[in-house]
Amino acid sequence: MLLDIDGTLVWRASRVHAECVVAAIHEVHGPIELSKVDAAGLTDRRIVRSLLLGAGFTDEQIDRDMEWLLAIAAARYEELCPDDLSETVLPGIPTLLDELSRDAGLQLGLVTGNLESIAHRKLTAAGLARPLLPWVGAYGSDAEDRNRLVPVAQERAAVLHGWAHRWPSERTVVVGDTPHDIACARAAGASVIAVTTGAYERDALGEADVIADTATEVSTALAAFAAS
Numbered sequence: 001m002l003l004d005i006d007g008t009l010v011w012r013a014s015r016v017h018a019e020c021v022v023a024a025i026h027e028v029h030g031p032i033e034l035s036k037v038d039a040a041g042l043t044d045r046r047i048v049r050s051l052l053l054g055a056g057f058t059d060e061q062i063d064r065d066m067e068w069l070l071a072i073a074a075a076r077y078e079e080l081c082p083d084d085l086s087e088t089v090l091p092g093i094p095t096l097l098d099e100l101s102r103d104a105g106l107q108l109g110l111v112t113g114n115l116e117s118i119a120h121r122k123l124t125a126a127g128l129a130r131p132l133l134p135w136v137g138a139y140g141s142d143a144e145d146r147n148r149l150v151p152v153a154q155e156r157a158a159v160l161h162g163w164a165h166r167w168p169s170e171r172t173v174v175v176g177d178t179p180h181d182i183a184c185a186r187a188a189g190a191s192v193i194a195v196t197t198g199a200y201e202r203d204a205l206g207e208a209d210v211i212a213d214t215a216t217e218v219s220t221a222l223a224a225f226a227a228s
Ligand SMILES: [Mg+2]
Pocket: 004, 005, 006, 007, 008, 040, 041, 176, 177, 178, 198
């Protein structure tokens, strides 16, 4: 089971995260004017590219400094992440994660647009790290296109279990709050539960296998997948 973070496990935990990305852009490219982008469901790399394309940069200019810029954003976040993000945890999520982490037949993991170190720091500050350890997943640091992330997470789950083959897609369920989460599951042939706790309403999430309004509904949907 591959969980998104923002809008799925926590809500409004990304103010400092966004500020660190913008600060890194300014540090690398100077005090340029940035317009807003709809960042929900995008990887951090894609958010940086969208902001810079909007400010008139070319892909070539963007790529030249991308790694450096992301390293700065991650370092700033390490410094500035609030120590306690527990108030951003969505209702029922700690119980859901505890319950799922005790299920021996299930591997919990992440598929998120957050850079890896930001994801881990954010979840640790939210008090959600324990049931997710050892970390398995794919992050915005692994690819710019979210649709490439599920196979990366499946590889890492297989390595953890000592398997020679990737974690199978027919046993993979993605949980996320945006149409981008649904698309990345579909790209890998995985099932998908969309949650309405984040950036999108139910009517934008109709392509999902199941739409869940609460953590309890996610749990019920997972049990149904496991039984099928
Ligand atoms: Mg999300």
